[in-house]
Amino acid sequence: MSDDLMTGTARIPGTLASRAAALDAQDQLAALRELFALDDGVVYLDGNSLGALPRHVPARMADVITREWGELRIRSWDESGWWTAPERIGDRIAPLVGAAPGRLVVGDSTSVNVFKALVGAVRLAGEDRDEIVVDATTFPTDGYIAASAARLTGKRLVAAAPGEVADAVGPRTAVALVNHVDYRTGRLHDLPGITAAVHAAGALAVWDLCHSAGALPVGLDAHGVDLAVGCTYKYLNGGPGAPAFLYVAERHQAGFDSPLPGWNSHADPFAMTPGYAAAEGAVRGRVGTPDILSMLALEAALDVWDGVPIEAVRAKSLALTDFFLECVEAYVPAGRVTSVTPEAHAERGSQVSLSCADAHAVMKELIARGVVGDLRRPDVLRFGFTPLYVSFADAERAARVLADVLADVPADMVTEVPADGATDVLSEPAG
Amino acid sequence: MSDDLMTGTARIPGTLASRAAALDAQDQLAALRELFALDDGVVYLDGNSLGALPRHVPARMADVITREWGELRIRSWDESGWWTAPERIGDRIAPLVGAAPGRLVVGDSTSVNVFKALVGAVRLAGEDRDEIVVDATTFPTDGYIAASAARLTGKRLVAAAPGEVADAVGPRTAVALVNHVDYRTGRLHDLPGITAAVHAAGALAVWDLCHSAGALPVGLDAHGVDLAVGCTYKYLNGGPGAPAFLYVAERHQAGFDSPLPGWNSHADPFAMTPGYAAAEGAVRGRVGTPDILSMLALEAALDVWDGVPIEAVRAKSLALTDFFLECVEAYVPAGRVTSVTPEAHAERGSQVSLSCADAHAVMKELIARGVVGDLRRPDVLRFGFTPLYVSFADAERAARVLADVLADVPADMVTEVPADGATDVLSEPAG
Incomplete structure (x- = not known):
C-alpha cells in the first residue's frame, strides 16, 4: 500500500482506486453483492429510489404465480400463508x-x-x-x-x-x-x-x-x-x-x-x-x-x-459516503458541485446530494456513462449508497465519472429541463 | 341429440350430461378456457373469489421481474411504462x-x-x-x-x-x-x-x-x-x-x-x-x-x-347458472338445499348460492371431491360461474357431486365450524 492510503490525501485516481480496492477487500458485507442482479458495467446509486433485484426473487415469484395462484388458487390464502x-x-x-x-x-x-x-x-x-x-x-x-x-x-x-x-x-x-x-x-x-x-x-x-x-x-x-x-x-x-x-x-x-x-x-x-x-x-x-x-x-x-446486523450496514454506509465525498473533493474542480448532505455522521443518512449547475444535463450524461443516480429539481444530483451491494470501487468510479462529465459539460451551459408534469428517467418515483 | 335436449326435462344424469356436452359444443366462448391454467380434475367455481391464472401471465411476470426490475431498474418507470x-x-x-x-x-x-x-x-x-x-x-x-x-x-x-x-x-x-x-x-x-x-x-x-x-x-x-x-x-x-x-x-x-x-x-x-x-x-x-x-x-x-364482448359473457353466465340450477333440482333430493339466488335473470349475478344444513361439512367434502366453491357462514354454499373458463360440463358435474356429497353427509349431522377468527379453506378472502 502506498503512503496515500495512510494519509488519506490522495489526489490522483490510481491512489483512490487502490484505496477503494483495499476497502472492498476488508468489507465484511462485500459478499452480499452477489445476492443481487447487478451489471458490473453500471454503478447503481439509485437504491434509495428503487432497490436492486435480489437474484432469488424471480424463482420465488414464479412459484407464487404458477403454483400458489395457478394450481392451489383459493387454497393458498390458507395453505400458502397469504x-x-x-x-x-x-x-x-x-x-x-x-x-x-x-x-x-x-x-x-x-x-x-x-x-x-x-x-x-x-x-x-x-x-x-x-x-x-x-x-x-x-x-x-x-x-x-x-x-x-x-x-x-x-x-x-x-x-x-x-x-x-x-x-x-x-x-x-x-x-x-x-x-x-x-x-x-x-x-x-x-x-x-x-x-x-x-x-x-x-x-x-x-x-x-x-x-x-x-x-x-x-x-x-x-x-x-x-x-x-x-x-x-x-x-x-x-x-x-x-x-x-x-x-x-x-x-x-x-x-x-x-x-x-x-x-x-x-x-x-x-x-x-x-x-x-x-x-x-x-x-x-x-x-x-x-x-x-x-x-x-x-x-x-x-x-x-438474514444474519446481517443493521449496525454493520450503517458502518459501511458512512464509510461509503465519506469515501465518495473524499473522491468528489479530489476529482471534481472546486466550485462545480456543493454537497448539501451534512458532513457530520450523526446528521447523514445513506445518500449524498450534490447541488450542481445544469444538474439535469449532468445526470443525463452520468447515466449514459453508467453511473445511475437521480435528479431532484432544480439542481440536486442524488447518489444513494446501499451498503448491501454498493462497493467502494463503485463510489470511486462514480466520483471519477462525475468529474469527467463536468469537464465535458461546460459550467455555463444552459439545458432544458423537462416540462412540468413530464416523467423522465432522471427523476423517477423515489421519495 | 335426444329428445331430452329439446324438452329440457331430463332427470337422469346421462341426459343432463349429454345436454352439457351439446351446450359446450355450441359455446362461442369455449375456446377461452384454454387460456387459463386449469386442472381438468377440478371444477373451479370460486372465480368470484379468486380468478384462475391466465397461462401467459407467468412469462410476462418473469420479464417484469427479471428485465424491467432487475435490468432496467429505475429506468422502467419511464421506459417500461410503470x-x-x-x-x-x-x-x-x-x-x-x-x-x-x-x-x-x-x-x-x-x-x-x-x-x-x-x-x-x-x-x-x-x-x-x-x-x-x-x-x-x-x-x-x-x-x-x-x-x-x-x-x-x-x-x-x-x-x-x-x-x-x-x-x-x-x-x-x-x-x-x-x-x-x-x-x-x-x-x-x-x-x-x-x-x-x-x-x-x-x-x-x-x-x-x-x-x-x-x-x-x-x-x-x-x-x-x-x-x-x-x-x-x-x-x-x-x-x-x-x-x-x-x-x-x-x-x-x-x-x-x-x-x-x-x-x-x-x-x-x-x-x-x-x-x-x-x-x-x-x-x-x-x-x-x-x-x-x-x-x-x-x-x-x-x-x-381481447375481442370478448361482455354481452356474450353475460349470456353464457345466465345459461350456466340456469343449467346449474336445473341440474341441482334434478339431482339433489328436495329440501336438502334452497337457492337464495333469484331465479329472474334481471336479478341474478354470476353465482349461485345455496343454503344448506351443515354447509361447512358439505363444502369441505365438495372440495375434497374436486368441486371448489366456498362458504359464507353460517349456511351458504357459494358457486361462482366465470364464463371465460367454466363449462356446462363443469356445472353438471358440480351438481352431481353435490348430490353425492349430500347423500353421504346426513342431513342431521352436526359439524364444527372453525372458531371465530380462524381462517379456513372454505371461507377465503373474496367479498
Missing part, C-alpha cells in the same frame, strides 16, 4: 427498525399509511389538542396527506422544519410528523431528541422512515416512537411499489383507531358482520385484501438480510 | 364496465377506493346534505369504511337494503353506496333504477362493482353513475389482491376532491412542491406509488378479454 403475510412480513422488517414482533404490519402505500398514522395519532392525543405539526421539508406526499388528515379531523396544520419541531410543539399539538432522513438532502434528523421533545409537550411523534429503514438503525421501541411508516422498495429492495409498513407502539395498539377500518382489520373477518370490531395488535393496521404478488416479492427480498 | 400503468390499465377495464377512456384508474384496495369515492361524493354533494346511505346487505368492508367516512365528514350513516334505497334517499342524502351484486346471495341490484332514484333525490350514487365487473354489462356512463369502485381479482382474474379500480364520472372529475391526495395525484408530481394541486382526470384518484408487480400481472391478465 392471509397472514402482512403481519408475518412486518415481523421480518421489525428487527431492522428496532421493533419487537407484533408491532409492524405491511400493506398499502406509504401515503395511505401516513393517513392511518396521522388520524390514529390525532385520536390518541385526544380532543383538546388541535394542531398537527408537519415537517416543512417533508417529501411532499406526507404534507398533502397531513393537510387532508387535518381537514378531516378539524385540526390546524403547522409546518416546522425538523430542527424547529421541538420549539413548534406545545399544549395544542396532537402529533408531529417528521421524516427521519430528508429525501432531498440526505440529512438525518434527531429521532430520539425530537421524539423526546414532542413527548415533553404531551404530543405523539409519527416518523416517516422511507429513507432510513434498511439503511441505518432506527430504534423505534428504544426511543419510544409512537407510530411510524416506511417504504420497502428502497433500501429493503422489495420491488417497484412494494407495500409500505405501519408501526404502532405497543402502548398505543389497544387505542389505535384507524380511519380505514377495512374487513382485514376486523377481529373476525370471516364472520362478515355489519358491525366493526377491531382486531388486536398490528393486524388493526390492515385495511383491504393485500396485494399478494407485491407482498410476497418483498418477503422473498428480505432473505438477503 | 408510471402510467394505473390509468392505462383503467382504460383497459373501462369498456367492460361501460366507461369511456379516462374515467377509471387502478390502484389501492377496494376498501381504500370506497373511502375515496364516499368522501369525494360527500364533498361533491355539498355541505347541506348530511346523510350517507349505505347498502344494509353490503359486503362488510364497505359498511365499515362508510361509517368511517361518515364519522370523518360529520355525516349520519343510514342503512337501507338496496330495494329500499329509493325510499331512503331524500333531501338530506349526500350519497348512496350500493353493491351491484350481493356477495352472499348473488342477487343483482337494479343499477339504472336505483341510480335514477338517488339522482331524483339530488344525491350521488356510488356503486360497488366487485361482483359484476367482468361478469355482466354495467353501463356506468350510460346510466349516469357518479362514482364506482370494483375488484380486479375475481372475474377479471388479476391475481390475488390485485389492485382495485375507481371510476369518476366525467362531469365530476374537475370537482372530485380526494381525501387521499398523494403525490401520485399531483398535477406535477416531480416538481415536489409543498402545495397540493390536483391532476386532471382519472389520475386524480391515484394516491402513492403503485404496486407495480400486482398491477402488471393484472394488465397481462386482461389480455384474455
Whole structure:
C-alpha cells in the first residue's frame, strides 16, 4: 500500500482506486453483492429510489404465480400463508427498525399509511389538542396527506422544519410528523431528541422512515416512537411499489383507531358482520385484501438480510459516503458541485446530494456513462449508497465519472429541463 | 341429440350430461378456457373469489421481474411504462364496465377506493346534505369504511337494503353506496333504477362493482353513475389482491376532491412542491406509488378479454347458472338445499348460492371431491360461474357431486365450524 492510503490525501485516481480496492477487500458485507442482479458495467446509486433485484426473487415469484395462484388458487390464502403475510412480513422488517414482533404490519402505500398514522395519532392525543405539526421539508406526499388528515379531523396544520419541531410543539399539538432522513438532502434528523421533545409537550411523534429503514438503525421501541411508516422498495429492495409498513407502539395498539377500518382489520373477518370490531395488535393496521404478488416479492427480498446486523450496514454506509465525498473533493474542480448532505455522521443518512449547475444535463450524461443516480429539481444530483451491494470501487468510479462529465459539460451551459408534469428517467418515483 | 335436449326435462344424469356436452359444443366462448391454467380434475367455481391464472401471465411476470426490475431498474418507470400503468390499465377495464377512456384508474384496495369515492361524493354533494346511505346487505368492508367516512365528514350513516334505497334517499342524502351484486346471495341490484332514484333525490350514487365487473354489462356512463369502485381479482382474474379500480364520472372529475391526495395525484408530481394541486382526470384518484408487480400481472391478465364482448359473457353466465340450477333440482333430493339466488335473470349475478344444513361439512367434502366453491357462514354454499373458463360440463358435474356429497353427509349431522377468527379453506378472502 502506498503512503496515500495512510494519509488519506490522495489526489490522483490510481491512489483512490487502490484505496477503494483495499476497502472492498476488508468489507465484511462485500459478499452480499452477489445476492443481487447487478451489471458490473453500471454503478447503481439509485437504491434509495428503487432497490436492486435480489437474484432469488424471480424463482420465488414464479412459484407464487404458477403454483400458489395457478394450481392451489383459493387454497393458498390458507395453505400458502397469504392471509397472514402482512403481519408475518412486518415481523421480518421489525428487527431492522428496532421493533419487537407484533408491532409492524405491511400493506398499502406509504401515503395511505401516513393517513392511518396521522388520524390514529390525532385520536390518541385526544380532543383538546388541535394542531398537527408537519415537517416543512417533508417529501411532499406526507404534507398533502397531513393537510387532508387535518381537514378531516378539524385540526390546524403547522409546518416546522425538523430542527424547529421541538420549539413548534406545545399544549395544542396532537402529533408531529417528521421524516427521519430528508429525501432531498440526505440529512438525518434527531429521532430520539425530537421524539423526546414532542413527548415533553404531551404530543405523539409519527416518523416517516422511507429513507432510513434498511439503511441505518432506527430504534423505534428504544426511543419510544409512537407510530411510524416506511417504504420497502428502497433500501429493503422489495420491488417497484412494494407495500409500505405501519408501526404502532405497543402502548398505543389497544387505542389505535384507524380511519380505514377495512374487513382485514376486523377481529373476525370471516364472520362478515355489519358491525366493526377491531382486531388486536398490528393486524388493526390492515385495511383491504393485500396485494399478494407485491407482498410476497418483498418477503422473498428480505432473505438477503438474514444474519446481517443493521449496525454493520450503517458502518459501511458512512464509510461509503465519506469515501465518495473524499473522491468528489479530489476529482471534481472546486466550485462545480456543493454537497448539501451534512458532513457530520450523526446528521447523514445513506445518500449524498450534490447541488450542481445544469444538474439535469449532468445526470443525463452520468447515466449514459453508467453511473445511475437521480435528479431532484432544480439542481440536486442524488447518489444513494446501499451498503448491501454498493462497493467502494463503485463510489470511486462514480466520483471519477462525475468529474469527467463536468469537464465535458461546460459550467455555463444552459439545458432544458423537462416540462412540468413530464416523467423522465432522471427523476423517477423515489421519495 | 335426444329428445331430452329439446324438452329440457331430463332427470337422469346421462341426459343432463349429454345436454352439457351439446351446450359446450355450441359455446362461442369455449375456446377461452384454454387460456387459463386449469386442472381438468377440478371444477373451479370460486372465480368470484379468486380468478384462475391466465397461462401467459407467468412469462410476462418473469420479464417484469427479471428485465424491467432487475435490468432496467429505475429506468422502467419511464421506459417500461410503470408510471402510467394505473390509468392505462383503467382504460383497459373501462369498456367492460361501460366507461369511456379516462374515467377509471387502478390502484389501492377496494376498501381504500370506497373511502375515496364516499368522501369525494360527500364533498361533491355539498355541505347541506348530511346523510350517507349505505347498502344494509353490503359486503362488510364497505359498511365499515362508510361509517368511517361518515364519522370523518360529520355525516349520519343510514342503512337501507338496496330495494329500499329509493325510499331512503331524500333531501338530506349526500350519497348512496350500493353493491351491484350481493356477495352472499348473488342477487343483482337494479343499477339504472336505483341510480335514477338517488339522482331524483339530488344525491350521488356510488356503486360497488366487485361482483359484476367482468361478469355482466354495467353501463356506468350510460346510466349516469357518479362514482364506482370494483375488484380486479375475481372475474377479471388479476391475481390475488390485485389492485382495485375507481371510476369518476366525467362531469365530476374537475370537482372530485380526494381525501387521499398523494403525490401520485399531483398535477406535477416531480416538481415536489409543498402545495397540493390536483391532476386532471382519472389520475386524480391515484394516491402513492403503485404496486407495480400486482398491477402488471393484472394488465397481462386482461389480455384474455381481447375481442370478448361482455354481452356474450353475460349470456353464457345466465345459461350456466340456469343449467346449474336445473341440474341441482334434478339431482339433489328436495329440501336438502334452497337457492337464495333469484331465479329472474334481471336479478341474478354470476353465482349461485345455496343454503344448506351443515354447509361447512358439505363444502369441505365438495372440495375434497374436486368441486371448489366456498362458504359464507353460517349456511351458504357459494358457486361462482366465470364464463371465460367454466363449462356446462363443469356445472353438471358440480351438481352431481353435490348430490353425492349430500347423500353421504346426513342431513342431521352436526359439524364444527372453525372458531371465530380462524381462517379456513372454505371461507377465503373474496367479498
